[in-house]
Amino acid sequence: MGTRITLLRPGRVAYRDAWRMQQRIADEVRGGAPGTLILLEHPPVYTLGSRGDTGSMTTPEGLLRAAGAEVVQSDRGGDITFHGPGQVVGYPIINLRARGEGPAAHVRRLEQVMLGALAEFGIAADRSAGRPGAWCGDAKIGAIGVRVARGVTMHGFALNVDVDLSWFDRIVPCGLAGVRVTSMREQAGVTYGAGDVQDALARSFARVFDAELVVTETGAGVGS
Secondary structure, eight states, X not given: OOEEEEEEEEEEOOHHHHHHHXXXXXXXXXXXXXXXXXXXXXXXXXXXXXXXXXXXXXXXXXXXXXXXXXXXXXXXXXXXXXXXXXXXXXXXXXXXXXXXXXHHHHHHHHHHHHHHHHHHTTOOOEEETTEEEEEETTEEEEEEEEEEETTEEEEEEEEESSOOGGGGGGSOGGGOTTOEEOOHHHHHSOOOOHHHHHHHHHHHHHHHTTEEEEEOTXXXXXOO
């Protein structure tokens, strides 16, 4: 039996609220509580990473807000990205020190979580050297941005299910000029339910992290 990790599926949550949730859980994990995996969606929001280049925000912030998206300066790694309906976001909050791992290994595991979930739907994806995330050829289908503080992870991955890809046209996604963003719907021509994709991501996470996922009352989920 693997490590016990709590699975939360709170639905659609504003980015700042989810950020505060992560911070609270991270403090609990540092105090010895089990790790947690949060799977959710966000209302439209652009987030800038701690080392993000404002030059990657090619549309003025006022116009982004006018289009209906929040703009938030985050403390995760990476550059600017978009989160919104039709995208499943995963926030694993785990103690890397207890696992004897570093941030690079954690990122590789998150990539494998997305690749494993996509494989369940028959979508071929892979890594791209030097560019974290999940890729379908030259198109990015899943992004990663993490923070590790005092040994505990925050933030995580975002997998495009049937998100409106035009949101990405207003920025340079992840600071990668010329990179196209794709989605599961675009790749397979099928509209998938967010719940089904969350189920697949939970199963893949349990395999990759050798975890037993413990579901709470905040939402249904799957075990290992």
